[in-house]
Amino acid sequence: MISISFVNPKGGTGKTTSCFLLAEQLAKMDYKVAVFDCDPNNNLVNWRDRRKEKDAELPFEVVDGPAEDELLDLVAAYEDKCEVLLMDMEGTASQIVTFAMSQSDLCIIPFEPTPMETRQASRAVKLVQRTSKMINREIKYSLLMVRTNAAFQTNDEKDVRAALNGVPVLDTALVRRAAYTRIFRDADLLAELDSAKVSNVGKATVNAKAFAMNTLELLKG
């Protein structure tokens, strides 16, 4: 099993959305995927429950988030139940994030390239580096830019890119798209959105696929 955690101590940075998009794309590629919803906002659990209410397919399993002292056991329990485990962590500086990192093959740190979110993303980078050192194992990590402008790089984004100083960042950024927020409105999959009603569904799908492929490149055997 491969384990990927989505971390950033700031809330609202795109952890849930990027986790969801990766889960859907990997499921479409026939990976057996489970997602731990470790965010107290329970957006993924809520999405799952609404899918069940409307008898819609669940292409990946969504698991209610465990308590801090239960996380390790739950990860162990899923070792043979799925091929890819995704953990959507809460947007606070919480100890459970350290535990999740210790169980991860890859930590993805989503953030919008703005000064405030970049500072918080750097805290997550420091934590993964320190955790990696403490447990004597390399934990791969990568920043993921989200909600970027489709047409051009903002000055903020240019500043952030210039300041990354060698910190890995995924080649693919998730562009700000209406489709990425719409999936949570009616508990849809990206693949189910009606392109006549939601703009640029095709572009959003291409973007999500590229993000998934970039991520897999970091983990291939």
Added chain:
Amino acid sequence: MGNYGFGDDDDTDSGSEPTKIPLKSNRKTVAPEKLQEAAEGGADLGFVSREPKKPSAAKKPPRRAGRRQTEAQDKFLVTGPKRVLDAFKARCDEQNVPYWRMLEELMGPDGDEQT
């Protein structure tokens, strides 16, 4: 207006799915003491436990409020020997009653006839 062939045709989804590739995990079992060290290292960066604290068995339950809601209230400051006041507070704690209730009891059954 045409885009002279420089458009972003590649941004439309072709519908084909990328193929599944073998993935490799490098996770290892983490010794509890190493995990504890990692958690302590995280705490230095502000990543601390956010779990609600479980109630301690030793913690005393709050004193009962009694009939406070239905009567006019007043308060006064008592100055006296520490020994006496400490003994009074300790007895209230032992019996889990508010201070005023203990005063009422100490005054006896006719103690509040003046009110």
